[in-house]
Amino acid sequence: MIVNSRLHLFCTIGHRFTQRIWRLGAGARLFWLTIISSGESFRRFHLTIREVYFTGVMSLIIIVVSAFFVGMVLALQGYNTLQRYGSSEAIGVLVALALVRELGPVVTALLFAGRAGTAITAEIGLMKATEQLSAMEMMAVSPISRVIAPRFWAGVIAMPILNVLFCMVGILGGYLVAVPLIGVDAGAFWSQMQANVDWRLDILNGVIKSAVFGVACTMIALFEGYDAPPTAEGVSSATTRTVVTSSLAVLGLDFALTSFMISI
Amino acid sequence: MTQNIVGHNLVEIDNLSFGYKGRLLHQGINMVFPRGKVVAIMGGSGSGKTTLLRLIGGQIRPAKGEVRVDGHVVHQQSREGIYQLRRKMGMLFQHGALFTDLSVYENVAFPMREHTDFPETIIHDLVLLKLHAVGLRGAHKLKPAELSGGMARRVALARAIALDPDIVMYDEPFAGLDPISMGVICDLIRTLNDALGTTSIIVSHDVKETFSIADYVYFVANGTVAAEGTPDDLNKSTLPFVHQFVHGEKDGPVPFHYVAGDYKQALLGLEA
Ligand SMILES: Nc1ncnc2c1ncn2[C@@H]1O[C@H](COP(=O)(O)OP(=O)(O)O)[C@@H](O)[C@H]1O
Ligand SMILES: [Mg+2]
Numbered sequence: 001m002i003v004n005s006r007l008h009l010f011c012t013i014g015h016r017f018t019q020r021i022w023r024l025g026a027g028a029r030l031f032w033l034t035i036i037s038s039g040e041s042f043r044r045f046h047l048t049i050r051e052v053y054f055t056g057v058m059s060l061i062i063i064v065v066s067a068f069f070v071g072m073v074l075a076l077q078g079y080n081t082l083q084r085y086g087s088s089e090a091i092g093v094l095v096a097l098a099l100v101r102e103l104g105p106v107v108t109a110l111l112f113a114g115r116a117g118t119a120i121t122a123e124i125g126l127m128k129a130t131e132q133l134s135a136m137e138m139m140a141v142s143p144i145s146r147v148i149a150p151r152f153w154a155g156v157i158a159m160p161i162l163n164v165l166f167c168m169v170g171i172l173g174g175y176l177v178a179v180p181l182i183g184v185d186a187g188a189f190w191s192q193m194q195a196n197v198d199w200r201l202d203i204l205n206g207v208i209k210s211a212v213f214g215v216a217c218t219m220i221a222l223f224e225g226y227d228a229p230p231t232a233e234g235v236s237s238a239t240t241r242t243v244v245t246s247s248l249a250v251l252g253l254d255f256a257l258t259s260f261m262i263s264i
Numbered sequence: 265m266t267q268n269i270v271g272h273n274l275v276e277i278d279n280l281s282f283g284y285k286g287r288l289l290h291q292g293i294n295m296v297f298p299r300g301k302v303v304a305i306m307g308g309s310g311s312g313k314t315t316l317l318r319l320i321g322g323q324i325r326p327a328k329g330e331v332r333v334d335g336h337v338v339h340q341q342s343r344e345g346i347y348q349l350r351r352k353m354g355m356l357f358q359h360g361a362l363f364t365d366l367s368v369y370e371n372v373a374f375p376m377r378e379h380t381d382f383p384e385t386i387i388h389d390l391v392l393l394k395l396h397a398v399g400l401r402g403a404h405k406l407k408p409a410e411l412s413g414g415m416a417r418r419v420a421l422a423r424a425i426a427l428d429p430d431i432v433m434y435d436e437p438f439a440g441l442d443p444i445s446m447g448v449i450c451d452l453i454r455t456l457n458d459a460l461g462t463t464s465i466i467v468s469h470d471v472k473e474t475f476s477i478a479d480y481v482y483f484v485a486n487g488t489v490a491a492e493g494t495p496d497d498l499n500k501s502t503l504p505f506v507h508q509f510v511h512g513e514k515d516g517p518v519p520f521h522y523v524a525g526d527y528k529q530a531l532l533g534l535e536a
Contacts, residue, residue, distance in 0.1 A: 126364075127363075127364075130359060130361060130364070131357050131358075131359065131361040132361050132362075132363055132364070134323070134357070134361065135355070135357055135361035135363075137321075137323060137350075138321050138323070138350055138353065138355045139350065139374070139375050139378065140346075140347040140348075140350040140351050140378075140379070141374075141375075141378045141379075146378070
C-alpha cells in the first residue's frame with residue numbers, strides 16, 4: 001500500500017514534469033513559427049499598428065497612474081534616507097535611476113501582463129473556442145501570420161514605449177513630491193539627474209530590458225491563448241496562467257539581464 | 265453512383281479510416297461527391313460528421329485511405345498545396361465562426377482582402393453582392409454580436425462563397441434555427457448551388473430539411489456508411505437503422521442508453 005502510494009506520487013511528479021517540458025517545447029515551437037511567419041506583419045504594417053493601438057491604449061491608464069504613485073513614493077522614501085547623509089539634492093538621481101534601470105521596465109511588464117496579456121490570452125482562446133482560427137485555416141489564411149504575429153510584434157513595440165512613458169510620469173511624480181512638497185531645490189534636482197544618468201548604461205539598457213520583457217510577456221500570453229482547451233474553463237485558467245508565468249518570467253529575466261548588463 | 269468518369273466527382277473519399285487518440289472513429293468510409301450536386305452526410309451526434317469535413321479540408325490526416333479533391337490526394341499535399349486546394353473550398357461552420365472583432369462587411373471582405381488585390385471599389389461591390397444574395401445587404405454595418413443565430417449563419421454563408429468556391433461544405437446548417445430561418449437557409453443552399461454551379465456537402469441530422477434539398481444522402485453510423493441513396497430511396501428503406509433515423513424513433517438499432525452496467529446493481533451500490 002505504501003509502496004503503491006509512493007509510486008503514485010512519483011508518477012504524478014514525473015507526469016507534471018514531462019508536461020512542463022512538453023509545453024515549453026510547444027511554446028518554443030510557436031515562437032519559432034511566429035518569427036518565420038512575421039513577413040505579413042511588416043508587409044501589411046497596418047495590421048500590427050492596429051494591435052499596437054489596442055494593447056497600448058489598454059494599458060495606458062493603469063501605467064500612467066501607477067507610474068505617478070511609484071515616482072511619488074520613491075521620492076518620499078529616498079528623501080527620508082538621503083537627508084540623513086545631507087545629500088537630499090541627489091533625490092532626482094535616485095528617482096530617475098531607480099525608474100529607468102529597474103522599476104520602469106519591471107513594473108510596466110507586470111502591469112502589461114495583467115492588463116494586455118490577459119486580454120490577449122482571452123481573445124485568442126475565445127477565437128479558438130468559437131472556431132474562428134479554424135475558419136481562417138479553412139480559408140487558406142494562416143492564423144499564425146494573420147493573428148498571432150501582428151499581436152506579437154505589437155507587444156514588442158508597445159512595451160518599450162509604455163516603459164518610457166512610465167519613467168517620464170514617474171519622474172514627474174517624484175519631482176512633484178521632492179520640489180514643491182518637500183522643498184528640494186529644483187535646479188539641483190534636475191542638474192544632478194542630468195549629470196548622473198547615463199544615456200547608454202541606464203536608459204538604453206532599461207529600454208532593452210523592456211523590449212525583452214515585451215517578447216516574453218506577449219509570447220506567453222499568445223501561447224496560453226493558442227494552447228488553451230476550447231472551453232470556458234480552459235480559457236479562464238489559461239488567463240490565470242498568463243499572469244503567473246509572465247510575472248515569474250519577467251522577474252527571472254530581470255535578474256539575468258541585470259547581471260549581464262552590470263558585468264559588461 | 266460509384267461510377268467515376270474522370271473528373272465527374274469533385275471529392276472522393278476512399279476507404280478512409282481515422283481516429284482520435286487511437287480510438288477509431290471512421291473505419292473504411294467510401295463516398296463520392298459529384299460536381300454540381302448537393303450531397304448530404306447524416307448521422308447521430310458524435311458520429312464523426314464534422315471530422316469528415318475536416319479531413320476533406322486537410323486539417324487532419326487520415327490513418328488509412330485517402331480523400332481526393334479535384335483529383336489531388338489531400339494528405340499528400342504540402343502546406344502550400346493544401347492552401348491551394350482550400351481556395352476552392354468554402355466552409356460554413358456549425359456556429360458561424362464569424363470574426364467577432366470585424367463588422368459583417370469586413371467579415372465577407374476578409375477572404376478577398378487576403379487572397380486578391382482587388383481595389384476597394386470592387387471589394388465593396390462584391391461584398392454587397394454576396395450579402396444581397398443572402399438577404400442581408402442592409403446589415404453590413406452590424407457586428408456579429410448584434411446578429412441573430414440565423415442571420416449570423418447567413419453572413420457566414422456569404423463569407424464562405426466570397427471567392428466563388430467550387431465546393432461549399434455546410435456543417436449543421438439547420439441546427440438551432442427557428443423554422444423560418446431554417447426554410448430560408450434551405451432555399452439558399454439549393455439556390456446558390458444551382459446558380460453558382462458549386463458542389464455542396466451538407467452535414468446534418470435534420471432529416472426533413474436535408475431530404476428536401478439533397479440529391480444524394482450518406483448515413484454514417486459506427487464509423488461506416490450504414491446506408492446511402494436518394495432521399496426517396498431512403499424514405500422507403502426498410503433497413504432498421506435508416507427507419508429509426510428517418511422516423512425519429514427513440515429505440516432501435518441505435519440504443520437510447522449509452523453503454524452502462526446493470527441498472528439494478530448500480531442502484532444497489534454494487535457497481536464500482
Ligand atoms: N480534437 C478532438 N480531439 C479528440 N476527440 C475529438 C476531437 N474532435 C472531436 N472529437 C471526438 O470525435 C467524435 C466525433 O466528433 P464530430 O466529428 O464533431 O461528430 P459530429 O459532428 O458527427 O457530431 C466525438 O466523440 C468527439 O468527442
Ligand atoms: Mg459536428
